[in-house]
Amino acid sequence: MSEVTAVFAPEGALSKALPGFQPRPAQQQMAAAITQLQKAGEQLVVEAETGTGKTFAYLAPALLQSGKVILSTGTRNLQEQLFHRDLPQLRAALAPRKVAALLKGRSNYLCLNRMEQVIRYPGEVDSEILAQLQIIRDWANRTKTGDLGEIAELAEDSPALPRVTSTIDNCLGRECPQYEDCYLVKARKEALEADIVVVNHHLFCADLVLKDTGFGELIPAADLIVFDEAHQLPDIASQYFSETVSTRMIVDLCKDLQLLYRTEVRDARPLSQIADQLERSARDLRLTFAVDPERGNWRDALATEQTGVAVQRLADMLQRALDICRNLLGRSKELDQCYERLDLIHKRWQLLQNTQVTGYSYWYETTPRHLSVHRTPLSVAEPFGRQLEAQEARWVFTSATLTVNGSFTFFNQRLGLGLTPAKLHTLVLDSPFDFQKQALLCLPRYLPEPNSRDMSQALVQLVEEVVAANHGGTFVLFTSHRMLQLVAKALRNDTDRLVLVQGTSSKRELLNQFVAAENAILLGTSSFWEGVDVRGDALRCVIIDKLPFSSPDEPLLQARVEDCRLKGEDPFAAIQIPQAVIAMKQGAGRLVRDVNDRGVLIICDNRMVTKQYGQTFIASLPPMQRTRSLAKALEFLRNVE
Known part of the structure; x- marks a missing residue:
């Protein structure tokens, strides 16, 4: 038995140090697979289903090996949980002398x-x-x-x-x-000196792409890099390989220019005037779009006369601001830096007006006050894969949801993994939970079609029937805010149970109330589909309104679909189904979180049964009992002890 697998044994270090620790074969298998990565550039992709204990499985080899380790999580909340809870437990048991650091953006x-x-x-x-x-x-x-x-x-x-x-x-x-005295400098100094550095995907990708000072020195020094919740990585990486200009970015720069005029270059009246004109131009551009927040195709927006004129006026103001700042160079370090920021925005703005360059999606997004414009590569496989090949490290990518119908192809291709096939290793670790006994999948008969006008009322009725039979808590997960609000309004009037709705409070506060009530109803959209761990009676039923396909008018998806067609492939099969399957697996994964959990998963979308691709979704879900009878699902809930 190797050193790393021995720590998971019944009489191993973890059993002695952690009360209630139970050895899990899948945990040992994953830890051993990480230890077996010997050469720089080797990649291990692991789907470790809920209950396998993947966090301890990568922490143990990270603590026992020599050299620097970087651990990257999907969110800041998970980053803090890993650093403050999980890592200290294992470090005390396995390597108390190892130094760990938390590094944020x-x-x-x-x-x-x-x-x-x-x-x-x-x-x-x-x-x-x-x-x-x-x-x-x-x-x-x-x-x-x-x-x-x-x-x-x-x-x-x-x-x-x-x-x-x-x-x-x-x-x-x-x-x-x-x-x-800079806190960021101090945090990065601690990270440079630490054996283990805990970061998040946003920070990792930002510094990988931008070569930000300080953290760029950490990447080459790492011998092992682990991505937890790796299913989020392709979309996060896309953000950081994009070129973006926002009106907020310009307004903030103008405020800095005005501050410099009031403090360091008081005689430079033209600086204040151009800052005012540039800020007004940015705000005027936002006003050419609808009041309500939206996403859209930037090429189409540029083609409209009103927006086209505003875009050119902003370009002219950027050029004039550059000319004025250039004449003031050398008078202030802050002003010199503002000039560099202005020059970068100007070059990006020119880039974003040249929408004829292929291989990118050109899209915009508005908030109530600002506009951001993006040029996003249709695939990050080439730039991300190239970065991986250039780093002298071993790579681990793990999540509970990486495969589609048992295959890693979709995930690997999105990140450019396996450019050298001999260096790529994959592993699927099944959950130790007995889903046949613990859970029931219900695909109810007689529901309206997903986009039918009658669907919201049918959902309300179904939720009310479930709540009447369920003495525990109920999650209702939606694919749209509109449907969430329709159902929430009806439920507030029709039930005595506590109804918690995403957006009325912070995610953490809503979850705290949900767990405390033990029989509440929580309605949420995308952010509640993953990263939520509620055990026992507090969550006995998860209801999903429909298959989580991305909106067809989402600009980046549209561009990827068009690119896929040009390659002679079927975009629905190659892109849309795999994305939706992974999202569905995340939502379904909220139900059973412990060996003692029992509950029902209800998916209210007839396409799971009527469409051939429905079988791909079913095959990717845990092996639960299945029924089309809502009555049987309600009976299962009534009998949960």
């Missing part, structure tokens, strides 16, 4: 220089932002890490936070007067 750390500037020159801000800035200032006197997540009084989307954090564009680096 720069927007998570207080920038002392920008805080000082905004407090001294707050500009035109309302009383709410001023109050939030005071909270940050008070906290700044106490914090040791500068991690803004420590401030419980502020929401994650607080408008004060961007004012006291830096971006890669406006950070002064070593030229900053606060460089020696």
Whole structure:
């Protein structure tokens, strides 16, 4: 027995150190597979279904091996859970001398220089932002890490936070007067010296692409890189291989230019004037789009006269701002940096107007106040695969949902894995749960078609019948906010149970209320389909309104579909079905989280039965009992102890 598999044995280190630890064969198998990666560039892709214990399975070899390890998670919440809960448990048992560090993106750390500037020159801000800035200032006197997540009084989307954090564009680096005290610099120094660094996919991809100062030194030094929740990686990587310009980016730059005019270059009146004109041009461009937030095809938007004129006016203002800033170079380090930011935005804006270049999706997205325009590669396989080949590291990609009908092809192709086939290894680890006894899959008869006008009322009736039979909690997962709101409105009037609706509070607060109630109804969309771990009576039934196909008018999907057709392939089979299957597996995975869990999964979409591709979905789900009778599903719920 190898050293790493021995720690999972009945009398091994983990059984002795962790109360209630139960050895799992799948855990040992995954840990052994990671240990067997010997050569730089080798890749291991592991689908470890719920209950296999994949976190401990990669942490053990990470702690026992020599050399640096990078662990990347899907979200900041999972990153903190791994660093503060799981990693300390195993480190104490296996390698207490190993040093671990938590590293987040720069927007998570207080920038002392920008805080000082905004407090001294707050500009035109309302009383709410001023109050939030005071909270940050008070906290700044106490914090040791500068991690803004420590401030419980502020929401994650607080408008004060961007004012006291830096971006890669406006950070002064070593030229900053606060460089020696910089929290980001300190965090990166700790990461450089640590044996194990816990990051998230957004940070990893951002620094991989941007070669951001500091973290870029970590990647070549890592001997082992592990991606948990790896199914999220292709979409996250797409964001960071994109070229983007947003009106928010331009407005923020203009505010910095106005601050420089008021403080360091007071004689440069043209600087203030062009900053005002540039900001107005950015805001005018946003006004050429509908008031309500939307996504759309940038090529189509450019073709409209009103938007086309506004786009050209913004380009002219960017050029004029560049000319004015160029004449002021050398008078201020901050101004020199603003010039570089302006030059980058100008070049990207020119790029985004040349929509004839193929191989990319050109799309836009609006919020109530801003517009962002993107040029996204249709595939990140080539650039991401090239980066993997260039790094002297061993790679592990793991998640509970990576295969479609037993195959890794869709996931591997999206990331460019296996460019050297001899270096690619795959492993599927089945869940230890007895799904035949623990769970029932119900595909109810007689429901309306998914897009029928009658579907919302049918869903309300079904949920009410389920709740009447279910003494535990119920998740209702939707593919659209519109359907969620229709069902939520009806349920609030028709049931005495606690009804929790996504958007009315934070995700964490909603889940805390749901678990505490033990018989509540929670209605959620995409963010509740994954990363949610509720055990026991608190969750006994998961209802999914329909198959989670991406919206056909989603610009990036449209571009990928068109590209797939040009290659002579079937985009529905090659792209849309695999994406939906992985999303469905994530949603279904909320039901059974423990060996003692029992419950019912109800999928309210006739296409699971009437369409041939429905079999692909069913084959990818856990091997539960199946029925088309809602009455049998309700009886199963009534008998759950």
